Amino acid sequence: MPYQPPTALPQELLNDEEMQRVLAEHDFGTVFRLARSRAGIPYSRIAEACDLKPARVGELARGEGRVTTFAKIVAISDALRVPGHMVGLAPRPWEDSRLPGNLNSPAIGPPMRRRTVLQAASTAGLAAALPALHRPATPTHVTTGYVGQLRRRTARLRRLDEVIGGGDTFRVYLGEYQTTKALLRDATFTPDSRRRLVALLAEQAQQAGWAAFDGGRQADAEGLYEESRAAAREARDGDLLGNALAFLAYQAPDPQVAVEIAASSCSTITSGTPAGVRALLHERLAWACAVAGHPSRTEKALETARAALDNQVADEPQPDWAAWVDETELDIMTGRCWTELCRPLRAVPVLVRALDRYDDHHARDKALYLSWLADSYVAAGEVEEAAAVTGRAWSLAAGVASVRPRKRLVPVLNQLAQHRNVSAVQDVLQLTAGS
Incomplete structure (x- = not known):
């Protein structure tokens, strides 16, 4: 039987700051010991949930050895994050009410309740x-x-x-x-x-x-x-190397470093690089340049990406990992870049056009893309439109196991909260406060 936690864990286990520290250090032995001493969860049940031998759980709880392999750390972490009480661990990121962006500020209102997420x-x-x-x-x-x-x-x-x-x-x-x-x-x-x-x-x-x-x-x-x-x-494989670099650029914390990494990803392009890969690498360079505040470099990279798609040879084979890159995706990236550069008059038309073609079936991505449209509407002073788009994006993101849509929408909500006298804003603040 899968491990099921008690229906009510002691409050001190749920809010223990020391628990958070030992988790960050992957000190699972301390977690196991606290779970048994404070919540009465036997080691045999912990072992079953974490795919460990009971003796190994006992050893770890006594401070004998540590879990060091990446795969086992992932397996134990996921096993312990049971929906609901989660054995006293912090909620999974997309369930957490304490998202980055000051979600719990007075501007937004009460914290979100945890949402039910897909369990497949x-x-x-x-x-x-x-x-x-x-x-x-x-x-x-x-x-x-x-x-x-x-x-x-x-x-x-x-x-x-x-x-x-x-x-x-x-x-x-x-x-x-x-x-x-x-x-x-x-x-x-x-x-x-x-x-x-x-x-x-x-x-x-x-x-x-x-x-x-x-x-x-x-x-x-x-x-x-x-x-x-x-x-x-x-x-x-130069194409995969370029994509690996583009991914690293995408999450680099320093915008200028991200531009350098993204530029190096584009340097892997050769005459044999498929059009979809060319477009993908250049659009990610455009994004890095937009985040770094370089409008001319952003525009040049977007034009290069569009030229790659425009000149694509019919039936040219594309790797599956780049097959999703098309005119609609490039339009969305164009709108995202102009939003990031605070150019709403350029961002809004291209985003509206692209998102009209984008199916709600892709809930996470559409919610994300709508967040940039809402952001541009706020920048343009179109508060009612921003509120409507934000509400739609928030609803699409419900239950999707991704931290990104809500993280993107929180700053928009904080800006909208400055216009509480507008009925559309009141509606979206009420919707998000009850989520």
Whole structure:
């Protein structure tokens, strides 16, 4: 039976600052000891939930040894984050009312209640729901044909990201990456099949890294992107190397450093780089330049990305990881960039046009993109429009396991709160306060 926590944990366990510190240090032994002493949760039940031997749980609780492997840290962390009381741990990022952006400020009102999120995240649950995605039997000798099967599986799994947030896909994508890594360690290959598998590893690391980023695991995302960069170099795959660099630029904390990394990603482009990849790398350079406050460089990068799509040869093969890049996505990125540069008269028309073509089925992404439209409306003084768009985005983001939509909308709500006398603003503040 899956581990179920008690219906009411002691209040001091839920609010213990020391608990937060030991979690940050991956000191799970202290967590286990406190869970038993304060909440009465036996080690046998903790062991079952965390896929550990009971004796190992006891050793950790006594301070004997530490959990150091990345995979086991992830597995234990996810196992302990049970919806509801979560064994006294902090809520998962997209459930937390204490989002960055001063959500709990007087401007917004009372904190959000936790939302119910999709629970199809476990590997077993997704495997049951998607039987076609069962991994092919692992051979002892890997051929290029087998690598092709794994690549097609990776492409099918990527479709999960269209409807499920990174908080729900991370463990699935990470499991694929770890399995491929084990295969590289244990199997035999021809030189070509090994190179192809290393390239697939780079692709899977990017997939897992993106899910980590989307689910609020910034450090995990950066580590996976770095591993992707190393694998892409080993595989001599310039396109994946460029994408790894673009991902690293996307989350670099220093805007000027992000521009440098994004520019280096574009330097990997060659005459053989597919149009979709060219457009993707240049639009991410545009974003980095916009965040850094360089309007002329932003516009140049956007024009280069558009030229790549305009000059795309019919039926030119594109890697699946870049297949989503099209005119609509580029229009959205254009609007995002002009919003970031505080040019609402340029941002609003292109965002409205693009979002009219964007299906609500892609709830997380549309909520995110609407947040930039709302931001531009605020900058333009169109308070009623901003409130309407914000409410729509907030509703789309409900239940999506991603930290990003709400994180983007909080500053917009704080700005809207300065116009509480407007009825549309009152409506959206009431909607978000009760979420």
